[in-house]
Amino acid sequence: MFASVLLALLAAGSALALPATRTTGGGSECDASKATITLPASQPSGTPLATPIAAGPSFVAIAIGVQNYTCGSTGTYTNVGALAELFDLSCFPDSWFNGITDVAWNAWRNADPDTTAANVISTLAEFDPPFVLGQHYFITNPVTGSGLSPKWDFTSASEAGHPDAYVVGARTGDIPAPTDPTVNIDWLSLSNLAGSGGDLADQVFRIQTRGGQPPASCTSGSAEIFVRYAAQYWFYGGSY
């Protein structure tokens, strides 16, 4: 059953009319502003997610990458960063976003350990050719100088030539993933960290997470681990 759904998605993906030529001016290859985000109607635990800016998103991305964890002295993992490649979802209709995310996640989770995110995406008909928006990684908090902050950076990809096309996030909301929260990492909302300089977005949401959670326990002193994940990142506001 699941396999046939995947095949149907793949077949339909190759028939979807994506633009033949990519925009050369940077940014997404399609207008994302009409895309509609779906957040859980009720958010029973955690810190409720922010309300998305009404004008609609500036970018909708799918990320595939890793969440990094180290093992603490109490025998549980602590998240110490992430590294992910962000691909443009903006050309797809709303109804496709979650199915496309599953297709990419299934390819990524099953890829051999040496395969890169870019390699995986380029094997999927839906992303032919793949359009890279940018990268997601962590930096030292640029305002306080201590602790790690998440950053989304389009300066070396879709916004090359715009040195401020990044956003450093400050978390505003954090809820368990609505399905399988021990496997799938939390859904988040973030604002643009005041004073961090970027103007890519005023708000970022991480939703539709797949994977990324560490094992429940670990042996203190064991090595850092890298857990594969996929997610959608929705960016609102900003200057691009």
Ligand SMILES: *[C@@H]1O[C@H](CO)[C@@H](O)[C@H](O)[C@H]1NC(C)=O
């Ligand atoms: C996370 O892991 C990746 C490699 O898997 C590494 O390139 C990146 O620097 C790590 N980031 C942090 C903040 O540990």
